[in-house]
Amino acid sequence: MSQPKRYLNIVSEMRDMIREQNIRPGDRIPSERELAEKLAVGRSTIREALRSLELLGLIETRRGEGTFLTDPRKHRLVELLATFILQDNKTLEDVWETMCIHETAAIQVICASDASKLPVWESLRERLDGHEFIREDFVRELMVLSGNRLSLKIWFLLKQYGGNPYDGEVMPEERPLLKNILQAIEQQDAETAIRDFKAWSSVLIKGENAQWQ
Amino acid sequence: MSQPKRYLNIVSEMRDMIREQNIRPGDRIPSERELAEKLAVGRSTIREALRSLELLGLIETRRGEGTFLTDPRKHRLVELLATFILQDNKTLEDVWETMCIHETAAIQVICASDASKLPVWESLRERLDGHEFIREDFVRELMVLSGNRLSLKIWFLLKQYGGNPYDGEVMPEERPLLKNILQAIEQQDAETAIRDFKAWSSVLIKGENAQWQ
């Protein structure tokens, strides 16, 4: 390509502009006509760049109002990545195993960090005893507290695709196991926490929890 | 939105057209002017749809020649989202940490399986002594041998996004560490293998390997 595509430059320049001017999600970005003048290109070129970003879910356009930056949590990352990562007939085992990889890594990180001393564990214990405590909340809390947002995103994606093994409420029979996990985390005993966690999740994954449901 | 976006319809209609006419990767699709006439819309509308598909890597346009369907395996969604989502340093750390999560999990699985007895380790050791052995080959071999294709795929994508920490050749100084890892794997000593692996990779990630390069 002797001359690089103009609209690709626009995409990069807009990314820089968003960063420099500290435009936050939900904020309005300059109008197409303004951008065209500022970047010294035709409006149609601006539009080609914008439509690409819109299809990616990075921006949102509203006729009569303007163009807005999308909340990063609403990006189509999940759906689009899914079409790439999970395009082949992936066995569910791989999905679950990969989820487990991220979950145990999260526990490992938490046990090795100050997060193990947070009061959140005590409150989790209390919520556990209450009714209507969803299994997924427990695991998600672990993923969030590990502090790795990317890992969390991947975990969400896998959960969405692979069918959520943590669907449903925590049954009374599960509580002792979960409390053991919490205790081990507070004691920064990663080995025990992971062992108990795997024991709990493997029952859920193998569907041996019919008795609980 | 009272009226749905036109260019989104174009995207769907083109997908249908591609399927109906059995257009395969590498084939040429009708010109912009033809599409505009056939779908009864302006050429600029066609272009907005095409640019979206091009940015996703679904089609490839060559000035003077035409527009062509691309190999599905060459999609570039990943790099794009990366430039928007993974801009700050924190996320870059997350990428490396997440890569490490998958790598150590791979070692763990290998040590616990029959893969630890494969002759591939001996051949790896030999290639290690030869010249021009790329670091990435070593890690990729681990990922492949773990047998989790999904984890492997995620690892590939992360490597692509976050800048490859395993770029470059293995330096003579690194060989003892790598051989230790191999030996530990063959002895199914996951703990030692992971510890040595983390020692090796952390040096690479922190850029403390300037001495080696």
Next chain:
DNA sequence: TTTTGAAAGTGGTCTGACCACTAATCTTTC
């Protein structure tokens, strides 16, 4: 036969013009 170059066709870009819609402003009315 080989070479050349003109022509046709393609994507790349710009301009200007409408349309549909929204939100702010102004005007009218009570």
Next chain:
DNA sequence: GAAAGATTAGTGGTCAGACCACTTTCAAAA
């Protein structure tokens, strides 16, 4: 003065036409 309505400016959505840069094709010239 306040509320309701009408106006207006600004926005994205779309179209038509015009060039440009480039590639391929093919007929004319050597």
